[in-house]
Amino acid sequence: MTTTTAPVGGPTVPQERRVVTEIPGPLSKEMWERKRAAVADGVGAVLPVFVSRAGGGIVEDVDGNALIDLGSGIAVTSVGNSAEAVVRRAGEQLGRFTHTCAMVTPYEGYVEVCEELARLTPGEHAKKSALFNSGAEAVENAVKIARYHTRRQAVVVFEHGYHGRTNLTMALTAKNMPYKHGFGPFAPEIHRVPVAYPYRWPTGPEHCAEEAAALAIERIVKEVGAENTAAILIEPLLGEGGFIEPAPGFLPRLAEFAREHGIVFIADEIQSGFCRTGSWFACDHEGVVPDLITTAKGIAGGLPLAAVTGRAEIMDSVHAGGLGGTYGGNPVACAAALGAIETMRGMDLNARARRIEEVMKPRLRGMAERFEVIGEVRGRGAMLAVELVRPGGTEPNPEATAAVVRHCHANGVLVLSCGTYGNVLRFLPPLVIGEDLLSEALDVLEEAFAGL
Known part of the structure; x- marks a missing residue:
C-alpha cells in the first residue's frame, strides 16, 4: 500500500486502505x-x-x-469530500449569511451559479437556470416548465430510467423495488418506451440504436400522440438502471424527433454531469443539445443544490413566482458549487x-x-x-x-x-x-x- 495525502484540501486524510477491525467495526x-x-x-x-x-x-x-x-456518495463528491475551494468558499459564505431566500432578497452567488451553468451546459443558445435542492426537485421542475411551455400534458420516459423518489419522479422511474413499491397512486400522463440497451437488445447491438429509436418513436406517435407530448426525458447515460450506454445514434434521433414535433427534450444529467463521463456532460459525447438539462449531485461538492438549465424562451415561459422554493439556491450551497467548478477547471x-x-x-x-x-x-x-x-x-x-x-x-x-x-x-x-x-x-x- 502506498500512502499519500489527499490531493485536494480539507483535513489531511492518509491515502491508504486500512482494515483494523471487522467491517462494520x-x-x-x-x-x-x-x-x-x-x-x-x-x-x-x-x-x-x-x-x-x-x-x-x-x-x-x-x-x-x-x-x-468507489462510490463518491453516488457521484456527488467528484471533487473529493473536502475540496479546498469548496471548503474555502462555503466557509466564507457561512461567515456572511446562511440564508435570506432568493425569492425574497436575492444574492450574487445564485446569479453566478446560473451564469456558470449557461457557460458549461451544451449549446450556444441563450440559456437561463433555476436552482433547487435535489435532483428530484430539478426533474419535477423541468417537467413543470415543459408542460407550461408546450401546453401539453404527456411525458415520455424510458425503460430502466431513474429520476427520483417524489410522487412525480417515482412515476417517471422504471424500477419498482425499492423506489416505488407501495407508494402509489402515481402521477398520471407518464408513458414509458424502450431504451437502446445494446447488451440486451434482441437482434444484437449492431441493430439496437435504429430499432430502439424507431420503436420508441412509433409508441409515442401511435399510443401517446406527438401533439400531446410535452417532454421526452432521458438520462444520456442511465444511472440506477444499470449504467446503460444507449447505443450510438439513439439519443440524436430522439432529439431530432422532439425538435420536429415541438417536444421539449430533457436530459437528466444528475448522475452523469460535471466531468463524470470525461466531458462536462454526457450529452457532449454525441453532440446532443437538450432543450432543458437537469443537474445536481456533483454540482456542489456535497452540499445540496440542483438546477434546471435551458433555452431562455422555454425557461421564461413560466409566470413570475411559478418556480422556486424556500431553500432553492441556498447561498452556502451556491458558494460550494462555485468552488467545485473552480476545482473541476483548475484540476x-x-x-x-x-x-x-x-x-x-x-x-x-x-x-x-x-x-x-x-x-x-x-x-x-x-x-x-x-x-x-x-x-x-x-x-x-x-x-x-x-x-x-x-x-x-x-x-x-x-x-x-x-x-x-x-x-x-x-x-x-x-x-x-x-x-x-x-x-x-x-x-x-x-x-x-x-x-x-
Whole structure:
C-alpha cells in the first residue's frame, strides 16, 4: 500500500486502505443500534459504517478503518469530500449569511451559479437556470416548465430510467423495488418506451440504436400522440438502471424527433454531469443539445443544490413566482458549487475522468476474459460498470453481485450495485483519487471474482 495525502484540501486524510477491525467495526455497530432506535427503518445504508472523515479517495470510519471510495456518495463528491475551494468558499459564505431566500432578497452567488451553468451546459443558445435542492426537485421542475411551455400534458420516459423518489419522479422511474413499491397512486400522463440497451437488445447491438429509436418513436406517435407530448426525458447515460450506454445514434434521433414535433427534450444529467463521463456532460459525447438539462449531485461538492438549465424562451415561459422554493439556491450551497467548478477547471477533472477510464477499463475487461460471470463492461470516464450474469448466458446474476459487494466491503473497498435486475456493479470513484488506490481497489475486486 502506498500512502499519500489527499490531493485536494480539507483535513489531511492518509491515502491508504486500512482494515483494523471487522467491517462494520464495534463503534459502527454501536452507532447502528442508535440509528435503529432514532431513524426510520426506511432509511437504509449500503454499508453500515459511520464516517469520521473523508478526502481524496478514502473514507475513514469511527473504528479507524480506511476504505477506498468507489462510490463518491453516488457521484456527488467528484471533487473529493473536502475540496479546498469548496471548503474555502462555503466557509466564507457561512461567515456572511446562511440564508435570506432568493425569492425574497436575492444574492450574487445564485446569479453566478446560473451564469456558470449557461457557460458549461451544451449549446450556444441563450440559456437561463433555476436552482433547487435535489435532483428530484430539478426533474419535477423541468417537467413543470415543459408542460407550461408546450401546453401539453404527456411525458415520455424510458425503460430502466431513474429520476427520483417524489410522487412525480417515482412515476417517471422504471424500477419498482425499492423506489416505488407501495407508494402509489402515481402521477398520471407518464408513458414509458424502450431504451437502446445494446447488451440486451434482441437482434444484437449492431441493430439496437435504429430499432430502439424507431420503436420508441412509433409508441409515442401511435399510443401517446406527438401533439400531446410535452417532454421526452432521458438520462444520456442511465444511472440506477444499470449504467446503460444507449447505443450510438439513439439519443440524436430522439432529439431530432422532439425538435420536429415541438417536444421539449430533457436530459437528466444528475448522475452523469460535471466531468463524470470525461466531458462536462454526457450529452457532449454525441453532440446532443437538450432543450432543458437537469443537474445536481456533483454540482456542489456535497452540499445540496440542483438546477434546471435551458433555452431562455422555454425557461421564461413560466409566470413570475411559478418556480422556486424556500431553500432553492441556498447561498452556502451556491458558494460550494462555485468552488467545485473552480476545482473541476483548475484540476482538469474531465481529463482526470478519462484517465480513470484508461486505468480501470482494461483491468475490468481482463477480468471479463477470466471470469465468465462478467457479461459486459461498459460506461465512460469515471462512470463505469460490469453486468454480472449466470455463466453460459445473459440471465442476470444478482446473487454473484451481492457476493462481490460483500467481499469488497469486508476488505475495505466501498462499491455500489445497481440495475433493474440488481446485477450491476457500478464504479464512481472521486475524480481526485490516486491511481495507486484505483489499482489496489481493482486487486480486491479481482479477488472477489476469483472467490465466487
